[in-house]
Amino acid sequence: MCIRDSYGVRPKIGVRVKLASQGAGRWKDSAGSKSKFGLFVSELLDMLDLLRERLHLTGAKKGCDRGQCGACTILVDGQRINSCLALAVSYDGAAITTIEGLAENGVLHPVQQAFIDQDGVQGGFCTPGQIMSAVGLIAEAQAMGDAERVREAMSGNICRCGAYQG
């Protein structure tokens, strides 16, 4: 199978990228079915465009498209990355978690629930990236219990609604 990517480039090199939702051994495609799958992508395709335009997983947002706002934050093998700066082919075989993969069996991830409970959603555009970054931060076990360090660790995620303390 040969698929044109969002740039209209026909892949010269077929690279299989497997995309996974959160959960050991479970794979979820954009339609929500749990099955392993792969696809061929151009070496020019970035992860954000792969997720949004090819797989229709639109939770990760395209804000600046240059690594400055964090709206596109996803987890790769549990680590936070800005997907707009990541070439998809570099993550062949990696476990990719987007905001769509956080809830389990209809139950929101505790960080998702905390954003709702604490009225942290604001305009919503940056929220998926904020949540993914917070989940990654907790997994990295850094800055826990230290508000200043949490702020620093979350500083790559910008909210344009002004949800900052004065």
Ligand code: FES
């Ligand atoms: Fe990726 Fe802004 S869209 S950091």
